[in-house]
Amino acid sequence: MEKxxxxxxxxxxxxxxxxxxxxxxxxxxxxxxxxxxLALAGESGSGKTVTARAVMKLLPNNMNFxxxxxxxxxxxxxxxxxxxxRKIRGKDVSMxxxxxxxxLNPVFTAGSQVLEAVKGDGPGRKERTIKLLNEVxxxxxxFYQYPHQLxxxxxxxxxxxxxxxxxxxLLIADEPTTALDVTTAYGIVELLKEMMEKxxxxxxxxxxxISLAVNFANMIAVMYAGRIVELAGAGEILNSPLxxxxxxxxxxxxxxxxxxxxxxxxxxxxxxxxxxxKGCSFHPRCPYKKEICLREEPGEMKRGEGIVRCFKYGDFxxx
Amino acid sequence: METLWKLNKLSKKYFxxxxxxxxxxxxxxxxEMEIFGGxxFGVIGESGSGKTTLGKTMIRLVEPTSGEIYFKGSKITGMxxxxxxxxxxxxxxxxxxxxxxxNPRMAVGNAIMEGIREGAGRAQKKEKAGHMLELVGIxxxxxxxxxxQFSGGERQRVAVARALSTSPSFMVCDEPTSNLDLxxxxxxxxxxxxxxxxxxxxxLFISHxxxxxxFIADRVAVMYAGRIAEYGSTARVLGNPLxxxxxxxxxxSFFKKTETDKIPYKVEKQGCPFSxxxxxxxxxxRKEKPELMPAEEGHFVACFGFTNNFAEY
Numbered sequence: 001m002e003k004x005x006x007x008x009x010x011x012x013x014x015x016x017x018x019x020x021x022x023x024x025x026x027x028x029x030x031x032x033x034x035x036x037x038l039a040l041a042g043e044s045g046s047g048k049t050v051t052a053r054a055v056m057k058l059l060p061n062n063m064n065f066x067x068x069x070x071x072x073x074x075x076x077x078x079x080x081x082x083x084x085x086r087k088i089r090g091k092d093v094s095m096x097x098x099x100x101x102x103x104l105n106p107v108f109t110a111g112s113q114v115l116e117a118v119k120g121d122g123p124g125r126k127e128r129t130i131k132l133l134n135e136v137x138x139x140x141x142x143f144y145q146y147p148h149q150l151x152x153x154x155x156x157x158x159x160x161x162x163x164x165x166x167x168x169x170l171l172i173a174d175e176p177t178t179a180l181d182v183t184t185a186y187g188i189v190e191l192l193k194e195m196m197e198k199x200x201x202x203x204x205x206x207x208x209x210i211s212l213a214v215n216f217a218n219m220i221a222v223m224y225a226g227r228i229v230e231l232a233g234a235g236e237i238l239n240s241p242l243x244x245x246x247x248x249x250x251x252x253x254x255x256x257x258x259x260x261x262x263x264x265x266x267x268x269x270x271x272x273x274x275x276x277x278k279g280c281s282f283h284p285r286c287p288y289k290k291e292i293c294l295r296e297e298p299g300e301m302k303r304g305e306g307i308v309r310c311f312k313y314g315d316f317x318x319x
Numbered sequence: 320m321e322t323l324w325k326l327n328k329l330s331k332k333y334f335x336x337x338x339x340x341x342x343x344x345x346x347x348x349x350x351e352m353e354i355f356g357g358x359x360f361g362v363i364g365e366s367g368s369g370k371t372t373l374g375k376t377m378i379r380l381v382e383p384t385s386g387e388i389y390f391k392g393s394k395i396t397g398m399x400x401x402x403x404x405x406x407x408x409x410x411x412x413x414x415x416x417x418x419x420x421x422n423p424r425m426a427v428g429n430a431i432m433e434g435i436r437e438g439a440g441r442a443q444k445k446e447k448a449g450h451m452l453e454l455v456g457i458x459x460x461x462x463x464x465x466x467x468q469f470s471g472g473e474r475q476r477v478a479v480a481r482a483l484s485t486s487p488s489f490m491v492c493d494e495p496t497s498n499l500d501l502x503x504x505x506x507x508x509x510x511x512x513x514x515x516x517x518x519x520x521x522x523l524f525i526s527h528x529x530x531x532x533x534f535i536a537d538r539v540a541v542m543y544a545g546r547i548a549e550y551g552s553t554a555r556v557l558g559n560p561l562x563x564x565x566x567x568x569x570x571x572s573f574f575k576k577t578e579t580d581k582i583p584y585k586v587e588k589q590g591c592p593f594s595x596x597x598x599x600x601x602x603x604x605r606k607e608k609p610e611l612m613p614a615e616e617g618h619f620v621a622c623f624g625f626t627n628n629f630a631e632y
Contacts, residue, residue: 043500181365182527186571208500211530215574252505254534259553262512263505263534269470 003074004170004202005055005093006031010068012054014273022273023066024050026226027318029300029307032170037196037203039213039234041249042223045270048206051223052172055204056095057085073169091119094163098175100155104147110158111143117162132161135198136191153184157191164195171195172204177212189216210249214238219306222246225271225281232306242308244286280311288312323489323521324354324377329386331372331545346372348545349386351611359515359522361536361553363529363568369545370525374491377523378410379403390489408436411482415494417474421466427452427477428462434484451480454517455510472503479510483518491523496531508535529572533557541565544592547611551618561620563597591623599624 012025025047032038040048053059055070057077070078072092077085097103105113114129130140136157147155156176163171173192177185189212195201207213213220214234222230222237222245230243241247250256251264268285271277277284283293290311297318298309309318331347346369354360362370375381377388379395388395395403414420422430431448432441449459455476457469466474475495482490492511496504508531514520526532532539533553540550541562549562560566587594587605594604603623611619612626 043502182529183365183568183571186574189574210501249501252501253530254505254508255530257534259534259536260512263509265505265509266502 002034003071004032004034004036005204006069006071006074007051007055008069008071010051010054010070011066012050012059013064013066015062015064017062019274021064024063024226024273025054027068028223028226028228030221030228030231032202032204034169034202035196035200036219037205037217039205039207039217039220040223041207041210041213041220043208043249043270045273046223047226048208048223049174050226052095052174052204052206055093055172056089057082058095090117090163090168091166092168093170093172094166094168095172095174096156096159096163096176099179100152100159101147101179103159104155106147109144109146110150111145114143114158114162114165117165119166129161129165132165133158136161136164136195137187151184152180153187156180156188160188160191160195164199164201167199168201170202170204172206174206175208176205178207178209192216210237211253211255222249225276226273227281227309228307229282229310230306230308232303232308236304236306242303242306242313243282243310244288244312245282248285280309320355320357322353323356323391324352325389326350326352326377327387327389329373329376329388330384331369331376331381332384345545347376347383348608350545350547352540352547352550354521354523355538356521357519358537359524359535361532361539362523362525362542363527363532363539364542365527365568367544368542370527370542371493372545373542374412374493374523374525378412378489378491379407380412408434408485409488410491411485411487411489412491412493413475413478413482413495416498417471417478418466418498420478421474421481423466426463426465427469427480430477431481431484434481436485448480448484451483452477454483454514455480456506470503471499472506475499475507476510479514483514486518487520489521489523491525493525494527497526497528504531511535529557529569541568546592546608547619547621548593549618549620549622550611551615555615555618561614561618561625562593562622563599563624564593567596591621 007028007030010025010028011023013021014024015021028051042048065078069076072088077088111129115125118125130143133142138154138157177188196203205216214237217234220234220237221228224245230246237246238250241250248266254263257263266285271281279295280293280298283289292311292315298311299316299318300307300309301313301316329347329350333344333346335342335344350373362373364370372381376383383396428445428448431451432444435444435447449462452459452462457473457476469477496507499507524536536553538551539553539556541548543564548564549556557569560569590605590607591609594600609621609623611621614620614625
């Protein structure tokens, strides 16, 4: 099957103002097939957003690509110049963000901002924009309105229209519903599903909300300390997680408990990238740790359709 | 169970003067409810539904426009500040954003010590503040640290310790976990449960997350446009929602398809505020506001659908 996005052994480092540079992504592998949705889940600081920004080549100045490949429609874009990548950004892959209000320019109308994104000119641009606005559930008058006149949900719909105006094959959604209310968020999730169906879109969906990820995506990748520790189908993640981190993350969901019970929590903290523990980076918090976990880093083990990085499933050391 | 709080037709209106003239915003509209001692009373609703205003009004951080509040039988509204100040120590609040709720220039120990009254000496107060930190799971040695030295979850713990410093009996928890990661959220929820048992607290727990409310609250009120749409025991309200808005909210939280697919937040000024979106709207809903009425034992709902002669409307 055609792959819309493939990331191979991606490494990204962060160069702080003082001190040595630290690796933030430490060999991320993932792929999104045509019309598939992959959710990237994990806690703050696990590297979800950095992965997304790396694909869009929108990394901040103090972050660098180190190694690895990013293939969009089987074309390696890692070494493309900005000028060349511009032809891809928005056309083959686009992105929507967590807080729509900070990504819309307050002094331009919503319509003019969507229009601006249209690649190439020619007649019918405005008509196309209005048609798309209708498609994402907005009325024509939104075209002439300014961002402050729109609610958060409507702003996110404008962002979606902007992202989809050039018919990209892949949409990266970085926590698109986190800043929204429950019912509004539901509307956005439904809209994204509808757009996937209608436009044959593939989606990389980033979220820290495991239950949302399970609802939205076919496959879920769980990130921890700059690596994907488990990749599996949505049902498996929720019901039979393999990696101890996934298992514990799922057990933190309050809906898994009766009221009055105590929620099982994960002891310890997310590790600091400057001072990652030797061996498996999850071992200080892991209840199943063995002697090998302190020394070696687990490699990727195939498990059904997915992968897991844990010595519980065999001594497969990272090459 | 003893009734701790009783709210009677509590309303709060804000007047906003802008370029286009004054605008009146109703944040609370005749809220009536009772909270029992020792329970966790959940409040759920979307942004702008009046959840936070309700919490703040109850502890008089915000003065209501009209209506009465009774705490342990005595009327708080209209009470003189001199008298109220004795009660004020029993009420505390934990805010949503632990980054903004703590003074960045104040060591956490000092922030906690501000609330401690007994033990005139500084040393004694400091010792007590250390105990508070220990109670919320932070090493007492960190008493002289500043807020920026703590992580988000730890800051929320400090905010809780500060709230506990006046030995309150009632605490408003205003979305205390919505800025936190899943694993840290679980720890903070556990902390609230643990403290409630240890210190015999009553909580007003505000959240927009049904799953948290379902887990933590004994009873719950669903708010819409400043009014209580439905309230009763959590199991009944969320397990068997009666108000059309609650039904919608529950369905959206569990990603189920609903009759009204897109849910813009449109409030009707006249009649039932939900009438514009309600799938089962009748003539009367557009004219009058429904009052809370008992639907079953301990379960109230503000909807004309539950009046006996609804079919006639």
